[in-house]
Amino acid sequence: MTPATTPDAAYNEGYLDEQTKRMIRRALLKAVAIPGYQVPFASREMPLAYGWGTGGMQVTAAVLGQGDVLKVIDQGADDTTNAVSIRRFFTRVSGVRTTERTAEATVIQTRHRIPEEPLRAHQIIVYQVPQPEPLRKLEPRETESRRMHALADYGLMHVKLYEDIARHGRITLSYDYPVLVGGRYIMAPSPIPSFDNPKMDNSPALQLFGAGREKRIYAIPPHTSVRSLDFEDHPFHPWRATSCCDLCGAEDSYLDEVVIDDRGGRMFVCSDTDWCGQRRDAGHRGRLAGHALARKETA
Amino acid sequence: MSEASLSPGFAHPVRDAQAAFRALLEAAARPGTIASLRVPAEPPPCLPPAMAAVALTLVDADTPLWIDAAAHEAAVWLRFHCGCRIVADAREAGFVFAADASALPDMATLDAGRDEYPDRGATIVLAVAGFGSGAALRLTGPGIDGERVVSVEGLAAGFVAARAANHRLFPRGVDAILVSGAHAMFLPRSTSIEEA
Numbered sequence: 001m002t003p004a005t006t007p008d009a010a011y012n013e014g015y016l017d018e019q020t021k022r023m024i025r026r027a028l029l030k031a032v033a034i035p036g037y038q039v040p041f042a043s044r045e046m047p048l049a050y051g052w053g054t055g056g057m058q059v060t061a062a063v064l065g066q067g068d069v070l071k072v073i074d075q076g077a078d079d080t081t082n083a084v085s086i087r088r089f090f091t092r093v094s095g096v097r098t099t100e101r102t103a104e105a106t107v108i109q110t111r112h113r114i115p116e117e118p119l120r121a122h123q124i125i126v127y128q129v130p131q132p133e134p135l136r137k138l139e140p141r142e143t144e145s146r147r148m149h150a151l152a153d154y155g156l157m158h159v160k161l162y163e164d165i166a167r168h169g170r171i172t173l174s175y176d177y178p179v180l181v182g183g184r185y186i187m188a189p190s191p192i193p194s195f196d197n198p199k200m201d202n203s204p205a206l207q208l209f210g211a212g213r214e215k216r217i218y219a220i221p222p223h224t225s226v227r228s229l230d231f232e233d234h235p236f237h238p239w240r241a242t243s244c245c246d247l248c249g250a251e252d253s254y255l256d257e258v259v260i261d262d263r264g265g266r267m268f269v270c271s272d273t274d275w276c277g278q279r280r281d282a283g284h285r286g287r288l289a290g291h292a293l294a295r296k297e298t299a
Numbered sequence: 300m301s302e303a304s305l306s307p308g309f310a311h312p313v314r315d316a317q318a319a320f321r322a323l324l325e326a327a328a329r330p331g332t333i334a335s336l337r338v339p340a341e342p343p344p345c346l347p348p349a350m351a352a353v354a355l356t357l358v359d360a361d362t363p364l365w366i367d368a369a370a371h372e373a374a375v376w377l378r379f380h381c382g383c384r385i386v387a388d389a390r391e392a393g394f395v396f397a398a399d400a401s402a403l404p405d406m407a408t409l410d411a412g413r414d415e416y417p418d419r420g421a422t423i424v425l426a427v428a429g430f431g432s433g434a435a436l437r438l439t440g441p442g443i444d445g446e447r448v449v450s451v452e453g454l455a456a457g458f459v460a461a462r463a464a465n466h467r468l469f470p471r472g473v474d475a476i477l478v479s480g481a482h483a484m485f486l487p488r489s490t491s492i493e494e495a
């Protein structure tokens with residue numbers, strides 16, 4: 001865990017001005033009160049381009065305080081460009097402590113993964129969302145998709161899933177797999193793999209979603225039902241590569257496939273770097289443990 | 300305008316507002332739990348400190364505010380610190396403050412949002428005598444693992460029935476924050492409330 005620092009005095013603490021924070025905070029409370037409903041908000045420009053997590057950052061900036069420990073992941077990894085720069089940003093403007101350990105974090109901002117380690121009560125996970133409207137590809141008009149949500153008129157979504165089965169024999173969505181929240185709203189879980197969908201259901205943690213470009217905030221309170229859409233004869237199947245992690249040997253984690261040479265060589269590794277590292281520290285070894293590519297860098 | 304009516308707001312506006320909001324967010328995510336809010340040192344005497352903290356945390360020029368007669372002494376303080384418009388008609392209000400629980404306007408007349416925009420429903424902030432004694436309420440819904448039984452002292456007689464009628468409008472509806480001293484209990488519209 002990195003120690004708390006003094007925030008950069010050139011910015012208001014948390015970067016956003018106080019009126020913006022109030023606006024986002026009001027939207028967050030309404031989002032929690034109406035699970036799965038997308039609350040419009042006046043998304044601000046952030047010091048990075050839309051598509052790099054501006055929605056998640058605004059939500060994080062509105063909730064983050066001095067007592068918090070922040071973890072940021074991008075596709076499960078703490079050490080990729082997006083995660084590192086967002087973590088550095090909040091260190092600078094909020095002075096908060098940061099960590100790579102899921103268990104130590106009070107706020108976790110994520111792009112496209114939910115950590116393998118189960119979340120606890122009083123943790124908040126903030127998702128970066130590119131397209132918050134699950135119906136958008138089926139109905140391009142905002143006025144119409146909004147009415148469909150208002151009337152819980154979700155037949156179109158079921159037709160889409162049915163057509164998938166008719167054409168391919170199965171529902172082919174492997175990420176951003178639509179869910180029904182609290183039995184009322186169909187919601188885009190952001191492009192997390194369908195593997196992660198079951199973790200959203202009845203989670204003890206509070207889940208917040210921010211879409212900066214699309215200007216929407218939504219939420220799932222703890223202990224709320226989150227059901228992946230399916231049919232009785234075609235039940236939901238979370239997708240996962242049929243392999244195990246070549247570094248730590250995990251058989252139940254979500255895996256990334258990595259090409260390692262130009263002769264068709266490849267390896268599978270845990271997408272959650274913290275999970276994989278902790279398993280290796282505990283002595284678990286995968287197929288390529290000890291391989292030059294698998295060696296931990298030492299400073 | 301007396302000097303007393305302009306006592307300061309939060310001692311540390313940025314950090315105290317964040318702390319109060321986080322407590323409210325946790326309370327909204329876990330309906331029926333009691334949050335302890337960061338409050339201003341000298342709120343107007345007619346406002347429970349937690350009600351003053353909610354105002355400083357969430358109310359501004361974008362949110363028309365209605366206050367009951369008991370809170371009226373605080374109008375200058377609220378206008379000064381929040382920069383909010385105080386409206387005479389509760390139907391126009393985004394926030395409805397009742398320092399006297401029996402003075403809450405009929406919930407059915409408050410803005411419950413529209414089917415397309417249920418988030419525009421009002422937020423009620425209601426002073427009660429205390430938590431942990433008084434009427435027992437059984438809460439179920441999102442944020443609650445199974446059910447949660449709470450007790451609230453000093454709720455107006457028709458509150459549970461009016462709230463039940465409001466709950467039937469879901470996803471439209473109003474959200475309620477009950478306050479007493481520096482404590483708050485959030486009852487979002489998604490929570491079903493019965494007398495236990």
